[in-house]
Amino acid sequence: MTVHLVSETEFGSQGMGIHTAHRDLIGLLSIGKSVDLKVNNEGVGDVFHAHTYGPYYFLKGLKYKGRRIHTVHTIPATLKGSVPFFRFVKPFADLYFKWVFNYADVCIAISPEVERTLKELKVKSRIVRINNPINLENWRFSENKKKTGRSFLGINENEFVVLGVGQMQQRKGIEDFIDLAESMPQFKFVWVGGRPFGKLTEGIKRIDKRIKNAPSNILFTGIVGLDEMPNLYAAADVFVFPSYQENSPLAPIEAASAELPVIYRDLDEYKSLYTTAHLKASSNQEFKEQICRLFVDENFFSEAKENSRQIVKQFDEKYILKQILDLYNQLFDSQKW
Structure with a gap:
């Protein structure tokens, strides 16, 4: 099985936890060569897994209907104290992020707070709870x-x-x-x-x-x-x-x-x-x-x-690796002819 990992942080700002999580996942999946990996423009895989939520996420995910995973690091509340005029931005952020989350077939909620927010937004995608792994x-x-x-x-x-x-x-x-x-x-x-x-x-x-x-x-x-x-x-x-x-x-x-x-x-x-x-x-x-x-x-x-x-x-990365691989296999198996 080949997994296509996508993160816009590879060619943008790398001073964020999202980029660290993306790079950590690459390292984790490389252990024992659990799966074959493609990152950003390196090719096409069997399962699509993204960490960011910009245009690149939508573009690269086009070929993966039924096999898209999005790890949710950012929710609308994250913008408060990050960008100006949050009160005015929030309604648009709610709509945009709901679109982001529904584009995925599975959303990985990295915390109970993220899971609660996804349910509040009435996201239709399947939601699973998996922690960020740490090496x-x-x-x-x-x-x-x-x-x-x-x-x-x-x-x-x-x-x-x-x-x-x-x-x-x-x-x-x-x-x-x-x-x-x-x-x-x-x-x-x-x-x-x-x-x-x-x-x-x-x-x-x-x-x-x-x-x-x-x-x-x-x-x-x-x-x-x-x-x-x-x-x-x-x-x-x-x-x-x-x-x-x-x-x-x-x-x-x-x-x-x-x-x-x-x-x-x-x-x-x-x-x-x-x-x-x-x-x-x-x-x-x-x-x-x-x-x-x-x-x-x-x-x-x-x-x-x-x-x-x-x-x-x-x-612990060993337990989290098993959770992630199980998820990949579920999506991969569900799309087999």
């Missing part, structure tokens, strides 16, 4: 990665580093991250990420002003290549994820795979997504208290690292 070995901590990452960032080995990863937009909580850096000048803060929406990013002028006037203890790297990211996670001491809306975010799971303590914003989405304990904060003050406690309390730090070791088990 634990790729993100595993090593002293060499830490040394390489700190050299890349220009940070000395004695500094306590708080890392944030995400697009530079309000939804991801970048302004809260800057507030935290301002309130804790004794620590080094690093934000990794860019702007896939460019000038259409919500609040771009306001955020640019905050970045320009940010304190010297915070570093903005812009978009960093996937190959370099394991080193940057290893270079950090704590990972903070202040995002206001997520479905099944990859960055905190990548950080957890590197055994970093991870502090999430206290969101309902996580309560339904994660099956094990995780650190959470509802305000900047709570984020600050958690960071400071991790710095001074070795037992608390160890417990937080154990939380990370437990949470990544939910995203």
